[in-house]
Amino acid sequence: MTDQQESFIAHLMELRDRLLRSLVAVGVVFVCLMPWAGDIYDILAKPMMATLPTGTHMIATGVVTPFFVPVKVTMMVAFVLALPVVLYQAWAFIAPGLYAHERRLAVPLVIGSSVLFLLGMAFCYFFVFGTVFKFIAEFAPKSIVPAPDIEQYLSFVMSMFIAFGITFEVPVIVILLVKAGIVDIAKLKEIRPYVIVGAFVVAAIVTPPDVVSQCMLAVPMCLLYELGILLAKLVSRPVANADGTALAVADPDAGSADRQ
Numbered sequence: 001m002t003d004q005q006e007s008f009i010a011h012l013m014e015l016r017d018r019l020l021r022s023l024v025a026v027g028v029v030f031v032c033l034m035p036w037a038g039d040i041y042d043i044l045a046k047p048m049m050a051t052l053p054t055g056t057h058m059i060a061t062g063v064v065t066p067f068f069v070p071v072k073v074t075m076m077v078a079f080v081l082a083l084p085v086v087l088y089q090a091w092a093f094i095a096p097g098l099y100a101h102e103r104r105l106a107v108p109l110v111i112g113s114s115v116l117f118l119l120g121m122a123f124c125y126f127f128v129f130g131t132v133f134k135f136i137a138e139f140a141p142k143s144i145v146p147a148p149d150i151e152q153y154l155s156f157v158m159s160m161f162i163a164f165g166i167t168f169e170v171p172v173i174v175i176l177l178v179k180a181g182i183v184d185i186a187k188l189k190e191i192r193p194y195v196i197v198g199a200f201v202v203a204a205i206v207t208p209p210d211v212v213s214q215c216m217l218a219v220p221m222c223l224l225y226e227l228g229i230l231l232a233k234l235v236s237r238p239v240a241n242a243d244g245t246a247l248a249v250a251d252p253d254a255g256s257a258d259r260q
Contacts (some may be wrong), residue, residue, distance in 0.1 A: 013092060178232040188228075
């Protein structure tokens with residue numbers, strides 16, 4: 001075998017080991033949480049239950065649904081709690097192949113993106129769900145008694161968590177685009193009207209067909225876009241063009257830094 005082949009196999013083995021460590025971390029947390037799987041689901045269902053009429057409960061139409069749905073929720077919570085370990089394993093795998101300036105930027109971006117994703121989920125749970133469910137309950141005809149299926153509720157909740165988690169990643173995406181030199185801050189400001197329209201289009205696609213949830217996704221997306229522009233200004237250093245104008249670049253030391 002050539003040195004290149006041996007190096008490739010060594011990288012695959014390291015990737016396998018780090019994936020296994022991540023899975024073990026998630027598995028350990030999952031096993032520890034399993035005795036409280038029902039309570040964890042009750043916490044997740046609390047925003048919906050608060051809007052249902054007194055004495056009304058959610059239903060399970062499948063035979064094994066009352067078991068598997070709380071298990072799925074517990075698995076999701078276990079992954080969130082084990083996320084620091086998963087991110088560390090990912091960082092430890094890619095760090096040796098990064099330049100010094102890339103490592104300095106990668107750590108805050110990884111931490112920031114994780115925190116922002118969790119903030120998106122928290123915003124969705126504490127503010128969006130209650131508002132949306134209350135709006136739907138008030139809009140529904142009085143002759144209807146809502147009794148949501150727990151599996152459909154879980155699917156809805158997961159899609160909303162992912163939508164809001166990704167939405168809160170907008171500042172990180174903006175910073176990466178600027179640092180990579182794909183777009184400059186002036187261009188980001190120029191396309192602001194298109195971003196606003198795009199935010200409402202995306203919100204209309206991924207949220208329920210009501211104005212409340214669409215606005216609660218689109219408005220934070222626009223605000224986070226502005227935050228991303230502000231943060232991109234802070235992490236980018238201006239250099240002079242040939243005509244004397246200033247241009248924000250990804251990193252002026254990128255070409256001279258050595259991998260360590």
